[in-house]
Amino acid sequence: MAEIGIPQRPLRVAVVGSGPSGFFAAESLLKSLVVCAVDMFERLPVPFGLVRGGVAPDHPKIRSASRVFEKTAEHERFRFFGNVTVGRDITVEELRRFYDAVLLAYGAEGDRSMNVPGESLPGSHAATEFVGWYNAHPDYRDRVFDLSCETAVIVGMGNVAMDVARMLATPVDVLKNTDIADYALDALAESRIREIHIVARRGPAQAKFTLPELKEMAEIPGATPLVESDEFTFTPACRQEIEASPGLKRIVEVLEEYSRNRPGSGRNIRFRFFLSPVAVLGKDRVEAMCFERTR
Numbered sequence: 001m002a003e004i005g006i007p008q009r010p011l012r013v014a015v016v017g018s019g020p021s022g023f024f025a026a027e028s029l030l031k032s033l034v035v036c037a038v039d040m041f042e043r044l045p046v047p048f049g050l051v052r053g054g055v056a057p058d059h060p061k062i063r064s065a066s067r068v069f070e071k072t073a074e075h076e077r078f079r080f081f082g083n084v085t086v087g088r089d090i091t092v093e094e095l096r097r098f099y100d101a102v103l104l105a106y107g108a109e110g111d112r113s114m115n116v117p118g119e120s121l122p123g124s125h126a127a128t129e130f131v132g133w134y135n136a137h138p139d140y141r142d143r144v145f146d147l148s149c150e151t152a153v154i155v156g157m158g159n160v161a162m163d164v165a166r167m168l169a170t171p172v173d174v175l176k177n178t179d180i181a182d183y184a185l186d187a188l189a190e191s192r193i194r195e196i197h198i199v200a201r202r203g204p205a206q207a208k209f210t211l212p213e214l215k216e217m218a219e220i221p222g223a224t225p226l227v228e229s230d231e232f233t234f235t236p237a238c239r240q241e242i243e244a245s246p247g248l249k250r251i252v253e254v255l256e257e258y259s260r261n262r263p264g265s266g267r268n269i270r271f272r273f274f275l276s277p278v279a280v281l282g283k284d285r286v287e288a289m290c291f292e293r294t295r
């Protein structure tokens with residue numbers, strides 16, 4: 001059998017998906033002592049997955065990861081095939097026939113639903129849609145978001161929730177200097193949202209965001225981060241957990257600082273704890289949300 005993985009006959013690898021996983025895998029393959037040739041297949045016309053369509057436009061440093069990927073893409077044994085949906089335009093079986101190896105790096109594009117009544121009412125959106133919209137993702141750029149109301153509720157308290165809250169709270173004068181889609185900037189300029197609630201089922205010790213994202217909330221011009229003091233509570237087990245983790249301790253300290261803030265005259269970002277969504281309420285569109293206390 002002919003030798004594979006040499007300059008005359010590279011190991012041919014098909015990589016499905018052009019996000020960070022696909023590109024870092026391609027980079028490793030191309031740097032390997034086994035000589036590889038990489039063909040990357042991407043559903044969208046443009047590469048970089050969520051680095052382009054997910055990471056917030058006001059985080060240019062993280063987005064600049066794509067420069068490393070561009071370097072990989074310049075490699076002589078790398079080819080990019082955009083607008084190819086594996087599973088529709090070509091099957092994995094077909095790829096396996098043409099390549100020595102197939103590497104699946106197609107990300108996690110689906111949303112998780114809350115499974116509560118009213119979730120499909122107009123005005124209720126998955127973060128994926130809103131994030132894709134302000135990032136000009138081809139799947140979401142035509143979406144319309146009604147920002148004419150005063151209150152927005154974000155369910156979940158990880159870094160995506162922080163991105164969404166920041167986009168809603170940041171003045172357009174600041175956002176206009178970012179990579180945000182022009183139409184999103186125009187829509188946000190008309191936004192009447194003043195109260196932004198970020199809601200978590202569990203308590204401050206279980207919040208999933210990271211410290212830099214939390215601290216950024218205090219740096220948004222005209223916005224005030226707030227924590228309801230009666231929701232800023234801990235069980236003895238939580239206290240122990242906090243004491244054992246310097247990172248978590250710092251997060252809790254920052255939240256405590258926010259609990260001393262008073263509502264401002266601009267936009268208020270309210271961290272809400274121990275609230276589980278029960279229903280999205282409204283006749284023809286979202287009018288309110290119902291939560292139950294978990295503690």
Ligand SMILES: Cc1cc2nc3c(=O)[nH]c(=O)nc-3n(C[C@H](O)[C@H](O)[C@H](O)COP(=O)(O)OP(=O)(O)OC[C@H]3O[C@@H](n4cnc5c(N)ncnc54)[C@H](O)[C@@H]3O)c2cc1C
Nearest residue numbers: 017018019020021022042043049050054055085086106107
């Ligand atoms: C809103 C948001 C903000 C984020 N912010 C940060 C951040 O600030 N810092 C950070 O480190 N991480 C951040 N992340 C996480 C980071 O973006 C992901 O961890 C990372 O992009 C995952 O890389 P991936 O390659 O596995 O998937 P993806 O980036 O999703 O890439 C998968 C690619 O596969 C393509 N694809 C899907 N199906 C097919 C198919 N059938 N055929 C061909 N192609 C297909 C997709 O179009 C996509 O381009 C954020 C995520 C989100 C959602």
